[in-house]
Amino acid sequence: MIIGRTGVQDFYDVLHSRRDVRTGFRPDPIDDEVLTRVLRAAHAAPSVGFSQPWDFVLVRDPATRERVHTLVDEHRTRYAASLPAARAEALRSIRIEAIRETPLNVVVTADPTRGGRHTLGRHGRPEMGPYSAALAVQNLWLAARAEGLGVGWVSFFGDDGLAELHELLDLPPHVEVVAYLCVGHVDAFPDRPELEGHGWARRRPLEWAVHQEGWGSRGLPGAEPVALLESTVDAVGPVDEAARGAARERLDRMTKPRGALGRVEDVAVTLAGIAATPIPPVPAPAAVAVFAGDHGVHAQGVTPWPQEVTVQMVGNIVGGGAVVNAFARQLGAEVQVVDVGVAADLDPAPGLLPRKVAHGTADMTEGPALTREQARRAVEHGIEVARDLVAAGNRCLLTGDMGIANTTAAATLVCAFTGADPATVTGRGTGIDDATLARKTDVVRRALERHRPDPADPIGVLAAVGGLEHAGLAGFVLGAAALRTPVVLDGVIAGAGALVAAALAPDVPGYCLAGHRSAEPGGRLVLEHLGCTPLLELDMRLGEGTGALLALPVLQGAARAMADVATFDSAGVTDKTDG
DSSP: OOHHHHHHHHHHHHHOOOOOEEEOOOOOOOHHHHHHHHHHHHOOOOOGGGGGOEEEEEEOHHHHHHHHHHHHHHHHHHHHHSSSHHHHHHHHHHHOHHHSSEEEEEEEEEOOOTTOOOOOTTTOOTTHHHEEEHHHHHHEEEEEHHHEEEEEEEEEOOOHHHHHHHHHTTTOOOOOEEEEOOOEEEEEEOOOOOHHTTTOOOOOOHHOOSSSTTTTTOOOOOOOOOOOHHHHHHOOOOHHHHHHHHHHHHHHHSOOOOTTTTTTHHHHHHHHHHHHSSSSSOOOEEEEEEEOOOGGGGOOOSSSSSHHHHHHHHHHHHHHHHHHHHHHHTTEEEEEEEEOSSSSSSOOOEEEEEESSSSSSSHHHHHSSHHHHHHHHHHHHHHHHHHHHHHHTTSSSEEEOTTTTTHHHHHHHHHHOOOHHHHHHOTTTTTTOHHHHHHHHHHHHHHHHHOOOOOOOHHHHHHOOOOOOHHHHHHHHHHHHTTOOOOOOSSSHHHHHHHHHHHTTTTGGGGGGBBBBSSSSSHHHHHHHHHHOOBBOOOOOTTTTTHHHHHHHHHHHHHHHHHSSSSSSHHHHOOOOOO
């Protein structure tokens, strides 16, 4: 059957107006015929091998729903305690009262054994049963929306909570819970997803998700595929000067002496220009991405630390035991480790993003550290990490790094882009002695003489003398700028990546804030070249994102002041007279 044009449009209207509804339910009962139609639509879902693994448990008893509400509330509280502060606050703002307020809860289950041993498409992939049941959930949701019913998905159960739910509903042990849904009549459907309204996440543009012929060649149907790097560079424009000016005017009208907040006022103006509004949003939640990679130049004796320390420290950060984790916990920020080039294969773990381009770089004194394609791929991985973190609801991105010998590559990159002499740029990194410093400086000089990198060719510079984490950080900074999101630079490693990003897109520095001035001599040159004034100067040289994290409260305080502090006229306070 071919659906008429009006019917097609009606279908798309239903599809795009479907919402995860959590508030505004009415207690009116659902007509049995309507509910049967909705369940019949769910039952019509496709399934692997036509196994139809789903069942639907209808829960109307108020006492049962009260017990489920208590269970969910306990697990939400437990989950919130594990989250960074801003995330926990957003989670607590998401209501779960629909479990009690709706006249009906529907539990969708999956029986992975249904269909017998020879179910087509399930051989070796038992998870296809629950995947099929998810299609039944989607059909139910769309049918409910067409009937004017709201549906809310409850998703705070841990494994022990699911075990309690099994017992409460007398579910067989082999049956899996795929969805716990609250269904009922609503007064209105929100214009946008509720989680987006709460600032939990944003919808990714379709253009990010469509690849033509193979991964990475993005473009909508009928459009020419575009490369991620070039499209991101094209999206980086200047900050909003009108918003900067309006922010400066507001600061002068706030109930304080003009300029009394010193460089905090500059931060507020910078945030306003990035957000294109005089009162910028508070940069929270925030996330630090620690890009990790190894370096072939380690073979030249530029550090006494063995190369395996990189993988060991990555494990330490993922496990929550590093300084960056301590600072992030104190400040309520998220930590993500990005493996773009660690020399070892890493086991999957929460908080570890597998984006490996190569098992470390080659020795830049013997040849190019990377191929152009490897450098480009690492940059694009950084762009995607920035995109994902912003889409996940983060309003501020912070740079971090981990890689033994990465200050050698960073010094070489700084020299390439600033023209400075290696003797003035190369530092002691992890605390090397004079002999090692002299050797390290010579290595930087020899690499520059061998490759003679051209700063007009940033990808070529990265390929010749850069590290995979520097490339990833360059993309991370680019991605943040393209999405008009402030990015806080940590030390000289992040600064070297930002130099690459600025060479690719000259407006990038307007989106960068320098968390601190690194004790590495190259750090000062980087900030001068980018035109960034450091917020802190604490003689730090650890990396990991630690200096960027310590500066985060300055950004948040500046934005909060712009939103909360009264002006002289609104507060009825007499301003000083001119003259």
